[in-house]
Amino acid sequence: MIQTLRNAWKVPELKSKILFTIFALLIFRFGSAIPVPFINTEGLTNYINSMSGTIFGLLGTMNGTAFSIAAVFALGVQPYINSSIIIQLLTVAIPALERLQKEGGEEGRKKIAAITRYVTVAIALLQGFGYYTIIRTNNLLALGGMNGIWGGIVIVATFAAGSAFVMWLGEQITDKGIGNGISIILFAGILSRMPTMITELYTGVSNWAHHVDTSDFTEQQLKNFFVLPPWGLVLIIAGMLAMILFVVWIQNAERRIPVQYAKRVVGRKMYGGQSSHIPLKVNMSGVLPIIFAQSIASLPATIAAFAGVQAGDEGFWGSFLRVFDANGAVYTVVYFLLILAFSYFYSTMQFDPTEVANNLKKNGGFVPGFRPGKPTADFIHKVLNKITFFGAMFLSVIAIAPIVTGGIIGMQNLAIGGTSVIIVVGVALETSKALEAQLMMRHYKGFLE
Incomplete structure (x- = not known):
């Protein structure tokens, strides 16, 4: 693979595609570090870490570190993936969509892609509202002088807009970059959590070597304590x-x-x-x-x-x-x-x-x-x-x-x-x-x- 990258770097057209992909991933990582306003990010990070063994922790890993700090790109590519599943299942079940896909040619594919985008935005609004509900229920909001309803609208709209932008960014990588854009973005989000996992492994071995006394630990500390x-x-x-x-x-x-x-x-x-x-x-x-x-x-x-x-x-x-x-x-x-x-x-x-x-x-x-x-x-x-x-x-x-x-x-x-x-x-x-x-x-x- 390294040799393939070296050979591709020597071709001007492929070099520009690689640079475009890297630039797009930098934008994705930049948006994954900007937190949504009106949220107590420190408290949310502790909450997500405490839920590491559940599907909330799984969502955090799939979407990268953005999920644990409620970043603009916290939802990542999940809404688009869910939308693709729904549309493909409906294509098999609904004859009109099946004809559009098989007989519509390029125009038919564009229409299905447009439908997928609209469904992505709807799912992003739904998931954004669910994420906001989790944050509000656990008293992790920091609205200040902002009215609760308007603050919630801003938070949910930001999540949905971030997801729509990630979808657009993935399509741009597919058209002008290297590989499948959605897969590449998912790849980058997962790799962003690798240092955390390596640190956790090191901490577990260190705790085993030093025989840490857990007799004075609280129930929550015992739950998060890891020995490897x-x-x-x-x-x-x-x-x-x-x-x-x-x-x-x-x-x-x-x-x-x-x-x-x-x-x-x-x-x-x-x-x-x-x-x-x-x-x-x-x-x-x-x-x-x-x-x-x-x-x-x-x-x-x-x-x-x-x-x-x-x-x-x-x-x-x-x-x-x-x-x-x-x-x-x-x-x-x-x-x-x-x-x-x-x-x-x-x-x-x-x-x-x-x-x-x-x-x-x-x-x-x-x-x-x-x-x-x-x-x-x-x-x-x-x-x-x-x-x-x-x-x-x-x-x-x-x-x-x-x-x-x-x-x-x-x-x-x-x-x-x-x-x-x-x-x-x-x-x-x-x-x-x-x-x-x-x-x-x-x-x-x-x-x-």
Whole structure:
């Protein structure tokens, strides 16, 4: 990957794209450090840290440090991701949207993109109001002379405007920069939390080495106190390295279906008679199942925010949040199933076996051992289901393994860290492949050389 970056830096056009991406990320990080007015940021940071084992802590990690200080970009790309999920599901369910996507061409795609943006703003207003409710319920407002209603309007509007700007920034990176802009921004937000996680690991080992006396600690201090033995640190590092290797392997793995083209005579020339293959990636959707599963898993926290409760409260909503704790069994099972479901959903959206079989038949191609048409489509569909299941199972197991490991060693944030590694590695691989593809386009010499 480093060599790819060096080669890309030598190409003026790619160099400008890389610089544009870096500049856009600097703007994103700058906006992630500017707090929204009328909020006690110090008290909010302590509250978010105390909720590190819940989905509130998970949202903080996915959106970077901006979430814990209620920055302008606190909501990050979550509203856009949720909007994309909703629109894609509606595209399958509503025939009018499906026709717009398949038959509308470029104009149809623009209309769907516009609908996605409007839904993003609506979701951002909803999530911003939920976040404001959490802040107000925990007495973390610092309105001063500002009227409560107007102060709330300013806070929610700022959150929504920040989310809309991040969405626009991601689209600009996609058009003028390198890779998928939304994934790149999510990548930057996650990396911003890495120093905090490294510091926490160091503190845990230090506490174990010095045998800190916790007899005088309060209940809250005991909850935040973390002890990590050296063997636990070795286990975490080994697990992260193994996870990176697995993700790289899955991202690059593919099943090749052989294709033979029949010979045919057109005029005085003979065409066909050659062999090829159909490459089916084991994980066609990349990191999208992980990202979307995280977004859906955060919905319970958004719903509970309207009730103004915490995970430690009594009653229905308190129990509701405790059930969906990021280290709990229910959350683990739901997370596992969501990754499986989204893996199948995106493989179905991206690859149509019937269409591929029809194209092969039109061009005189066939899969050895299967008749053209429906038998070929059925065979490709069967193969696609098998490899999608294999890739989805690997991603699911890798995603929940840190949750189980964190429960064993008593580290709550490990579940979040494991998910972050999967997303970071996946986005890095996708961006590297995008650079390599653009380098190949510019360095292809053709038959003239």
